[in-house]
Amino acid sequence: MKLRYFLLVLFVISLPLTAQEKHEVNSEVKELSEFHDVVYQIWHTAWPEKNIQMLKDLLPDVEKSYAKVKDAKLPGILRDKKGKWDEGLKKFSASVAAYKDASGKDNAQALLDAAEKMHADYEGLVRIVKPVLKEVDAFHQELYMMYHYYSPNFEVEKIKTSATVLKTKMDEMMSAKLTKRLEPRQEKFDLARKELMDSVVKLNEVVAISKDKKAITDAVDGMHTKYAELEKVFD
Numbered sequence: 001m002k003l004r005y006f007l008l009v010l011f012v013i014s015l016p017l018t019a020q021e022k023h024e025v026n027s028e029v030k031e032l033s034e035f036h037d038v039v040y041q042i043w044h045t046a047w048p049e050k051n052i053q054m055l056k057d058l059l060p061d062v063e064k065s066y067a068k069v070k071d072a073k074l075p076g077i078l079r080d081k082k083g084k085w086d087e088g089l090k091k092f093s094a095s096v097a098a099y100k101d102a103s104g105k106d107n108a109q110a111l112l113d114a115a116e117k118m119h120a121d122y123e124g125l126v127r128i129v130k131p132v133l134k135e136v137d138a139f140h141q142e143l144y145m146m147y148h149y150y151s152p153n154f155e156v157e158k159i160k161t162s163a164t165v166l167k168t169k170m171d172e173m174m175s176a177k178l179t180k181r182l183e184p185r186q187e188k189f190d191l192a193r194k195e196l197m198d199s200v201v202k203l204n205e206v207v208a209i210s211k212d213k214k215a216i217t218d219a220v221d222g223m224h225t226k227y228a229e230l231e232k233v234f235d
Contacts, residue, residue: 029129031072035065035122043119052108055115059103062118066096074129077144080228084128092121132234135176139169143227151220159216160207163200166223170200185233192230199223 038061046054070093074085095118102114131137142165150158173193178186203219210216 029072031068038065039122042115047115055111056103088125088128095121133176135173142166147224163204163207166200170197188233192233196226196230199226
């Protein structure tokens with residue numbers, strides 16, 4: 001009987017994520033990615049060639065793609081970035097409006113400047129949602145399920161399994177290299193990821209010896225706090 005129960009638990013926790021869960025842990029904003037098609041033409045062809053007519057001709061595509069970005073819903077994993085997204089979207093909306101206004105006038109430099117600003121604001125939105133490192137994103141995807149599902153529902157076996165996965169993800173993060181652009185933040189990143197690693201180790205130690213709800217959920221909360229501190233390194 002115990003063996004059958006164990007096998008049932010093992011089967012349940014090994015089930016793949018549902019489509020909804022996969023959407024929630026995927027940090028891509030599809031509408032923003034799709035806007036790249038038009039902004040690429042602007043920034044890599046029309047703008048450097050100072051092709052004013054092409055910039056004007058691309059306005060309908062800009063407006064169509066922008067409308068989708070404006071109405072886009074952030075996936076669950078980006079819920080903590082909603083404030084920054086709204087702020088960035090406000091700037092992006094203003095630059096799209098300026099691009100439209102400049103497209104209707106006979107002022108080449110104004111249109112070039114508007115295109116440059118719109119591109120910059122688009123890149124700003126991308127930086128808000130794009131993970132700093134793939135290793136950080138991989139850790140966050142697992143942490144999201146732990147913090148928003150397994151821990152609140154106190155699903156002990158899933159918490160244990162997830163804690164093990166998080167330790168593996170953390171090992172990968174510890175050897176990750178920052179890009180040259182982010183090198184000035186290396187020291188703070190190293191400190192933050194060490195503290196995050198310590199919290200992951202602590203969680204694994206707790207779940208290995210205890211089933212006490214408060215002890216386990218406190219360890220999960222502590223780990224989540226340390227992850228939030230790591231993200232702040234790149235704000």
